[in-house]
Amino acid sequence: MAKANKTGKTKLHPTKNPISENVRGSMVELLQTHLATAVDITYQTKQAHWNVKGMNFIAVHELFDDLHEVVEDYVDKIAERLTALGGQAHGTVQASVENTILDPYPLELVKSEDHLKRLADSYAKWSKAAQEGLEEAGEAGDDLTEDLLTEVARGLDKSIYFLESHFQA
Numbered sequence: 001m002a003k004a005n006k007t008g009k010t011k012l013h014p015t016k017n018p019i020s021e022n023v024r025g026s027m028v029e030l031l032q033t034h035l036a037t038a039v040d041i042t043y044q045t046k047q048a049h050w051n052v053k054g055m056n057f058i059a060v061h062e063l064f065d066d067l068h069e070v071v072e073d074y075v076d077k078i079a080e081r082l083t084a085l086g087g088q089a090h091g092t093v094q095a096s097v098e099n100t101i102l103d104p105y106p107l108e109l110v111k112s113e114d115h116l117k118r119l120a121d122s123y124a125k126w127s128k129a130a131q132e133g134l135e136e137a138g139e140a141g142d143d144l145t146e147d148l149l150t151e152v153a154r155g156l157d158k159s160i161y162f163l164e165s166h167f168q169a
């Protein structure tokens with residue numbers, strides 16, 4: 001992950017937050033990527049919720065809304081950790097397009113199995129990045145960002161389990 005504050009790109013608001021400015025800059029940069037990805041995955045999940053069709057329609061339609069609620073909570077938690085560190089949250093859809101780690105979600109998907117598998121891909125990609133991010137935060141000495149990304153990764157893994165259980169048998 002980029003340590004943009006070393007290049008002077010990440011400007012921070014003044015704060016009495018006890019973490020050093022250098023580490024805060026790195027963590028803000030790290031969290032900016034996760035914020036963008038969180039915004040992206042909330043709408044990927046809603047895209048599936050709105051368009052899915054099949055014999056198990058109501059079950060997956062409702063599951064996708066439950067998963068959406070989980071990731072929407074992460075959008076807020078990541079943005080507010082980032083601002084607590086003195087950062088400026090880049091939380092718009094346009095900023096998300098620039099910074100997300102996810103591939104664009106196909107607009108034409110209909111069948112429930114296709115949505116389940118495609119969402120599992122996105123959740124797994126973000127989970128991997130979140131696990132790398134929590135290690136980076138731990139090594140930098142920011143235990144609270146490490147804890148947040150641990151919560152995110154654990155929640156994503158649970159959602160992957162909910163998605164994959166439809167086609168593992």
Ligand SMILES: [Fe+2]
Binds near residue numbers: 049065
């Ligand atoms: Fe709905």
